[in-house]
Amino acid sequence: MASMGLNLDEQKAVDRFRQNVVDPSMTNLVILDFWAEWCGPCKALAPVLEKVAAEYADKGVILAKVDVDEEKFIAAQFQVKSIPTVYAMFQGQPVADLTNARSESQLKQMLDQLLSQLPVQPGAAGESGAQAEQDVAQFITMGEEVLAGGDAERAAGIFAQVIDMAPDNAAAQAGLLRALTQAGHVEQAKAALEAVQQNPELAADPAIAAAASAIELADNQVDDSELSGLRSEAQANPEDMDKQLAFAEAAFAAGERDDAADTLLAMVEHDREWNDSAARTKLLQIFEAVGLEDEWVVSTRRRLSKILFG
Numbered sequence: 001m002a003s004m005g006l007n008l009d010e011q012k013a014v015d016r017f018r019q020n021v022v023d024p025s026m027t028n029l030v031i032l033d034f035w036a037e038w039c040g041p042c043k044a045l046a047p048v049l050e051k052v053a054a055e056y057a058d059k060g061v062i063l064a065k066v067d068v069d070e071e072k073f074i075a076a077q078f079q080v081k082s083i084p085t086v087y088a089m090f091q092g093q094p095v096a097d098l099t100n101a102r103s104e105s106q107l108k109q110m111l112d113q114l115l116s117q118l119p120v121q122p123g124a125a126g127e128s129g130a131q132a133e134q135d136v137a138q139f140i141t142m143g144e145e146v147l148a149g150g151d152a153e154r155a156a157g158i159f160a161q162v163i164d165m166a167p168d169n170a171a172a173q174a175g176l177l178r179a180l181t182q183a184g185h186v187e188q189a190k191a192a193l194e195a196v197q198q199n200p201e202l203a204a205d206p207a208i209a210a211a212a213s214a215i216e217l218a219d220n221q222v223d224d225s226e227l228s229g230l231r232s233e234a235q236a237n238p239e240d241m242d243k244q245l246a247f248a249e250a251a252f253a254a255g256e257r258d259d260a261a262d263t264l265l266a267m268v269e270h271d272r273e274w275n276d277s278a279a280r281t282k283l284l285q286i287f288e289a290v291g292l293e294d295e296w297v298v299s300t301r302r303r304l305s306k307i308l309f310g
Contacts, residue, residue: 152183170205177211214289
């Protein structure tokens with residue numbers, strides 16, 4: 001795409017596209033997926049594209065996604081009229097329309113045909129290590145986005161595929177631990193954590209420590225009737241900090257993080273020094289487990305700061 005005559009936003013869009021799609025396509029076959037958050041068929045197709053791209057990574061295939069709502073200019077350049085629209089890109093040009101390849105077998109068949117015809121060079125021009133790292137980073141980002149979107153099962157699958165490619169990647173291992181935990185597979189997460197901790201370098205990584213915190217918090221899980229009982233006791237005894245803390249821990253483990261945060265914030269406001277600042281410490285543990293960049297964490301941290309310093 002030419003850059004002449006573009007406004008600043010359009011030029012930035014072109015630069016992003018060049019970095020994320022065109023440059024990698026010079027030696028790799030890029031599956032270019034035009035999608036949107038509101039598009040049901042896009043979400044149905046996404047796991048197929050992710051799985052096949054991960055399996056074909058060593059053949060020089062990578063996946064790039066373009067949100068048509070965020071990148072309207074790029075979508076317009078490709079004359080995208082419906083989504084999902086999927087192209088195969090090589091050396092900066094679309095070489096095939098993959099939109100109708102909706103099953104894993106269909107997509108693999110089309111990729112095999114393209115790979116037999118194109119001079120794809122996975123890891124060529126001295127970029128093997130850098131390209132492999134880029135591929136891993138791309139799938140980790142994808143896994144984090146899927147996890148943040150609430151699909152923990154699918155995120156776990158993505159992180160597991162990354163670990164197959166890069167077993168010593170701490171971000172991927174931590175992502176899998178958090179995804180398993182959020183999906184309710186706490187025992188499986190514990191077993192995975194024990195395996196990770198056999199590697200001293202991984203065990204020392206802050207991302208693994210944060211995932212371990214998430215597992216610890218989830219280990220307080222109770223059934224609905226127990227949670228209801230803890231809630232009733234906390235509401236009936238607002239001055240009993242032990243009961244407040246017990247409910248907050250169980251609420252977070254049950255996925256009711258707003259209730260957990262509200263309770264802990266109220267405890268901090270009531271008596272921030274109670275039990276060596278246990279409520280504040282628990283909140284910080286929750287922040288670490290969820291992720292410090294998470295919007296909910298950022299918002300809740302503001303509420304905590306307002307109580308502490310307001």
